[in-house]
Amino acid sequence: MGMIAVTGASGFLGAPLCASLERQGRQVRRLLRSARGDQPGAVVIGDLGGPIAWSEALGGVETLVHCAARVHVMKETEQERAQGCRTINLEASLRLGEAAAAQGVKRMVFLSSIKVNGESTPLGAPFRDTSIPAPEDAYGRSKWEAEQALSRLAAATGMELVVIRPPLVYGPQVRANFLRLLRLVDRGVPLPLGAVHNRRSLVALDNLIDLIECCLDHPAAAGKVFLASDGEDLSTPELIRALAVALGRPARLLPVPAGVLRRLGRLGGRSAEVDRLIGSLQVDSTATRETLAWTPPMSLKEGLQRCCDWYQHG
Numbered sequence: 146m147g148m149i150a151v152t153g154a155s156g157f158l159g160a161p162l163c164a165s166l167e168r169q170g171r172q173v174r175r176l177l178r179s180a181r182g183d184q185p186g187a188v189v190i191g192d193l194g195g196p197i198a199w200s201e202a203l204g205g206v207e208t209l210v211h212c213a214a215r216v217h218v219m220k221e222t223e224q225e226r227a228q229g230c231r232t233i234n235l236e237a238s239l240r241l242g243e244a245a246a247a248q249g250v251k252r253m254v255f256l257s258s259i260k261v262n263g264e265s266t267p268l269g270a271p272f273r274d275t276s277i278p279a280p281e282d283a284y285g286r287s288k289w290e291a292e293q294a295l296s297r298l299a300a301a302t303g304m305e306l307v308v309i310r311p312p313l314v315y316g317p318q319v320r321a322n323f324l325r326l327l328r329l330v331d332r333g334v335p336l337p338l339g340a341v342h343n344r345r346s347l348v349a350l351d352n353l354i355d356l357i358e359c360c361l362d363h364p365a366a367a368g369k370v371f372l373a374s375d376g377e378d379l380s381t382p383e384l385i386r387a388l389a390v391a392l393g394r395p396a397r398l399l400p401v402p403a404g405v406l407r408r409l410g411r412l413g414g415r416s417a418e419v420d421r422l423i424g425s426l427q428v429d430s431t432a433t434r435e436t437l438a439w440t441p442p443m444s445l446k447e448g449l450q451r452c453c454d455w456y457q458h459g
Contacts, residue, residue: 146362147207150174150250152241154187157318158256159212162354169358176202178213193237199244208361209245210254211238216284227283234287239294246302252367253304254360257292259312259346259372259428260285265420268344271427274372292370305367307360309353312374312428316350316448317455322421327456330388330396337406338422339398341381346374346428349448352441359439366437374428377445381422387446391453 149166153159154175163173175187190197193213203209215233238255245253262272263279280286292308299306315323329336356373360366379387382398389396403423410419433439443451 146171148172148174148205149208149210149361150176150203150206151210151212152176152190152193153211153213156212157316157320158314158350158353159210161317161350162210162212162357165354165358174202174206176213193241194232197240197244199241200248203245203248203250206245206248206250208252208254209241209250210256210357210361211241212256214256214288223283227286230283230287231290234284235291235294238291239298242295242298242304242306246298246304250304252307252361253295253299254307254309254357255292255295256357257288257308257310257370258285259310259426261289261292261310262372264426265424266427268342268425269427271346271378271429272372273429274370274432299368307366307368308370309356309360310370310372311348311353312346312426314348314350314353315452317452319350319452322418323452324456326385327388327392327453330385331392331394331456333394333397335397335399336385337399337401338381338385339400340402341406341423342403343380343423343425344378344427345381345384345425346378346430347384347445347448348373348375349441349443349445349451351443351448351451355442356433356437356439359437363437369436371433371437372428372430373433374430375441375443375445375448376430376434378427379445387449388453391450392457 151159151163154163155177163175166173176190177187180189188202190202215229261278261280262276264281278289280289295306386396406419406423410416
């Protein structure tokens with residue numbers, strides 16, 4: 146395989162993806178927002194929302210993996226968030242795709258999100274490859290619009306497009322809500338989630354990287370949308386217990402009814418956060434596995450242990 150370019154190459158997903166590809170002897174070009182002294186084979190492209198000299202960044206590239214995206218930024222209005230997501234996740238992604246096609250890039254792998262499908266699922270009724278997209282927030286809508294725009298571009302230019310929609314990704318260097326949960330469990334903070342009976346799908350960072358690598362050159366991947374998951378759903382209390390075991394800590398769970406938690410969430414202005422903790426979001430990745438003959442290399446237990454080992458020991 147020829148040169149592989151990766152956007153967001155210094156990020157949570159992009160950095161270990163580049164390292165994994167290089168361990169396999171593949172040529173990697175890191176596309177970075179700003180200069181970093183420890184990044185070999187890097188090209189600084191600046192902010193995706195600004196003007197970029199794509200000919201230098203994409204010249205000679207055979208496959209492009211687009212990991213960079215705009216996610217939630219604290220202390221911004223809903224309008225600011227919607228515009229920011231549209232500018233980076235839709236408009237900049239389309240400009241990148243157009244430049245890639247013009248430079249003769251053969252395949253583009255676009256990291257989307259399960260949020261394209263929606264924010265939750267009824268218990269036992271997971272999102273599947275046949276599910277109709279129904280994004281509910283600015284991030285999900287921007288990713289869905291980008292998928293559609295890039296699909297039209299691929300049809301017009303012949304560049305192959307592969308879309309991957311992961312749910313929550315966990316692993317070394319994880320941030321945001323998962324890191325906060327790790328800290329709470331590690332500190333032995335009692336959590337009022339013992340009476341929650343939900344099911345949620347996750348995907349380990351190593352499993353997502355393996356899936357991306359499979360999509361780089363698999364002939365059956367072109368033109369497809371793939372849902373990603375570890376294939377092992379669990380409830381929020383089960384997740385907390387599993388993290389506690391991996392951390393060597395006791396799991397302290399209080400059986401507070403879900404209805405009470407929802408009311409408290411509304412009163413505290415944290416309804417969305419509470420819904421993520423007590424609601425279900427299941428992903429059926431059967432079609433992904435069958436189409437690509439792919440099996441996640443890491444079990445959920447192994448993935449959580451690796452994440453907790455990083456948290457405790459770096």
